[in-house]
Amino acid sequence: MTAPTIERDVSLLVQEAIEKHGAHRDALIPILSEVNHALGYIPAEAFQEVHKQLQTEDVSVSKGQLFGLASFYDMLSTKPRGRHVIKFCENAPCHVVGGKAVWDALCDSLNLKNGETTPDKKWTLVTTSCLGLCSVGPVVLIDDDLYGNVVPGQIDKILARYE
């Protein structure tokens, strides 16, 4: 899902996102989500571009407001992320069926803590709010791939699937 950051033209990306979701104030979250999805995070120049391209008669948003949005919502990141983002459900239903051990195995295997990215920019490890898949917990979401009933022993095998 995530393309290498540098080669993408941020200006064009923002333009496409605005065209897709509309040049409205209420399209800001979808626009930022689109950028976040394409780049894995929202770089400073993307805020600049959205600010610049959305200056119309009706709409005007400051870079500060945009950053405020991105920092409020957990799914929007202002820091670069790895090529693959691992989201681990840390909520009670997953916790009671052995989630902690899976989380420890993930941290050990990648040598990461919550929110960190590996030096080779391959993996980012974060916790997520409840995914509602409590009956197959513990649940791990890697990019858009769901893994349910995960046990610590499977972690290396699962991670090996990703380039």
Next chain:
Amino acid sequence: MAFYRSHVLVCVDPECLAKGAHEVVDALQDEFIAQGLIDEIQVLETSRIGGCAVGPEMMVYPEGVHYIGMTPDDIPYLVEEHFLKGRVVERFREVVKPIVDEELGPLRPKEVRIVLRNCGQIDPNNIEDYLAADGYQALGKVLFEMTPEGVIDEVLNSGLRGRGGAGFPAAKKWAITREVPDNPKYMICNADEGDPGAFMNRRVLEGDPHCVIEGMIIGAYAVGASYGYIYCRAEYPVAVETLNIAIKQAREFGFLGNNILGTDFSFDLEVRVGAGAFVCGEETALIASIMGNRGEPHPRPPFPSVKGVWDKPSNNNNVETYSVVPQIILNGATWYSSMGTEKSKGTKTFAVGGNVVKPGLIEVPMGITLREIIFDVAGGIKDGKKFKAVQTGGPMGGCLTEQHLDLQLDYEALSKAGSMMGSGGLVVMDETSCMVDIARYFMDFTQAESCGKCTPCRVGTRRILELLQKICDGKGEEGDIEALEDLCFEVSRNSLCGLGQGAPVPVVSTLKNFRHEYEAHIFEKRCPAKVCKPLIRLNVEESVCTGCTVCARNCPVEAISGERRQVHHIDEKTCIRCGICVQVCNFNAIVVSSEGVIQLTEV
């Protein structure tokens, strides 16, 4: 419509997808083509049938045979046996038995399904399936036979109350929104189901999206609204996709858009996806988020019914509330109000979790007792343990005890008992749960999700969490309980929105019902449930230990010593109380105790 002799419904819930449901669908299609059966047998994708834990799963109609656990490689054999030779393949057959499903299986004792009636029965991505299940008939009845006031009266008489948890009569809200002299008006569906462990709304959105859409259209007609938003959390990608497909199909069929069913009533709606913020389930925060702002709540009044999206009157209900509206219209208010208690009518869905035999999704009539839910519907407490507490209403709900088990479930009874209906999470706890630890766990959650706008919630929840942590760490002092009580009172009273107002409830209710556990932690330095690590000790029971060395080999900090075939010993100072030795010991020789002795090591 083409005629098929047989229909194969394959479950494509996220759980089954994760186990290769799409590959099974592809394999089925390929094999039916190869066998020349493709014109006779239709393969459909549906939501959960009931065996996702052992998925992929599929249902074959008209026989009603439920297959589970097959891989694409098994499909050629299965197709040959079942569809060519007409023999049921017992190897993959899910025999109908009471305990099949973790989430939504066959009807359990005392269950009544209205909200969930179509889930797993129809293809959510095909509007025709919904139509065949009486779909959009209620809309027709409303548009051609009823006035908006008539609709409001019918829903009012049914006694339907907001299923988001607060329990405000749905039709009363409609009437208020209708009467505000301002236009346009908006409909909002709150599908930001963020409570951990609660996934009732996800099931409805993924399994039967049209009933929610139909309910919203009927509501819009009653309210006089012209546009609607379904605000769905981004953690539910399948629900978002299913909704978008359903909305598109509803437009194609003329149920949404201009001049619905040829009348002069027009209404359309769209899905708005969140970006990961628990507080957006609060209605004013949700509205801020729809408008592209930070999802921070603002004080009410003005209520959304008066000033909502774009400062216009906006009617906000929860997924479950809308989903029952078509059934109320079709079957009548009397039918719906025949279920439940005096003030709480109809049914309610719950996600039952925790230490019960059969956790999962249930729908029960209001007025059922907690005892019936826990022991009849959910099969009782797991592993023969003793019931201790049940937490209702999600992270801002209270913990109820044995004495509350015979309460008839309704909004008032739960509030009176110190908890709330909430969206429908039920966490059942047995004797091994420490109530101080539970309170700390929920406070940890709400503290992290506090949006930070108002000080009582932002700072207050943090201070409460610190006190609870201190008590769990065995450092509680005289006066901590009183300080907790004061803080909880202030945070509840002064916070801006439901999150802060409700955040102290787990603490308040455990303080009320399990005060002795707090006192044991503080004054005796003891955790009665043996959960809080700094307050427990692990010892080897000398008469049982065989000296097999398993514990010593598995101890991560090398705190266990002893020669082979000799009794082992745990060094208290090194031990981190991780409990691995308890799990690995084959002879149950490691004993956990909490006897009030503290020889604390830095953990």
